[in-house]
Amino acid sequence: MKVRFYVYCCLVCIFLLSVYAFTKSDERIINYIVDVKTQDLKLYWKDDSVKNFKSILKLKNWLESKKKNLVFAMNGGMYMEDNAPLGLFIQEGKTIRSINTAYSAKGNFYLMPNGIFYITKDKIAQVSKTADFVKTEKNHKINYATQSGPMLLIDGEIHPEFKEGSSNLNIRNGVGILPDGKVIFAMSKELINFYDFAMYLKKLGCKNALYLDGFVSRTYLPEKNWIQTDGNFGVIIAVTTTK
Numbered sequence: 001m002k003v004r005f006y007v008y009c010c011l012v013c014i015f016l017l018s019v020y021a022f023t024k025s026d027e028r029i030i031n032y033i034v035d036v037k038t039q040d041l042k043l044y045w046k047d048d049s050v051k052n053f054k055s056i057l058k059l060k061n062w063l064e065s066k067k068k069n070l071v072f073a074m075n076g077g078m079y080m081e082d083n084a085p086l087g088l089f090i091q092e093g094k095t096i097r098s099i100n101t102a103y104s105a106k107g108n109f110y111l112m113p114n115g116i117f118y119i120t121k122d123k124i125a126q127v128s129k130t131a132d133f134v135k136t137e138k139n140h141k142i143n144y145a146t147q148s149g150p151m152l153l154i155d156g157e158i159h160p161e162f163k164e165g166s167s168n169l170n171i172r173n174g175v176g177i178l179p180d181g182k183v184i185f186a187m188s189k190e191l192i193n194f195y196d197f198a199m200y201l202k203k204l205g206c207k208n209a210l211y212l213d214g215f216v217s218r219t220y221l222p223e224k225n226w227i228q229t230d231g232n233f234g235v236i237i238a239v240t241t242t243k
Helices: 002-026 056-065 130-139 194-203
Strands: 029-034 040-044 068-075 089-091 094-097 115-120 125-129 142-148 151-154 173-177 183-188 209-213 219-221 236-242
Touching (some): 029 068, 056 068, 068 183, 068 209, 115 209, 125 151, 151 194
Antiparallel strands (some): 040 236, 068 236, 115 125, 115 142
């Protein structure tokens, strides 16, 4: 009886320690969960005068002129020197920038496999490898899409290039799909390596997740008292409500 009680206590301690460890890691990352079927999630790049928004503040001001409240915003993928998306960008069903299928260039975008976050016109959100998206696009009408890289999670597994305990630390943000189909956006509040960032999303149940960017990343989320409105981005992901 004493042995069973001891084993039971050990198991409880292990469970509590694992919960504590996850909670601790959770404190390093801010997240926002979106139901694309009921919330207004869109991807933005340029305003009515065809000027890049670049910063969250400029997008916020523009949205307010359209009688919309900004609820959440985050930079949405890597971009070039002129703030043009480095890869695929689809907005309101129109392909603004073509898919980037290059494999030999340097940088995180090309740490294969990279991937695409997209929303169909049926309001289904997905993250897929770039190669898989090419097949998907033939069968689904895509309303919004942004390409970035690398993939953080691939079919429930952490990207094979990520190493536990890596000293490659940076601010990072990304997007994943939860088991119920909702979208989770996450950004680290402090420096973190790829492995830990991917593990955070894996523990939440994401099967596929995509890295969006690094030290330039910003998040606007007033409901969690996290308000960053600066930046010099390409695509910006935002959730709005009507005033």
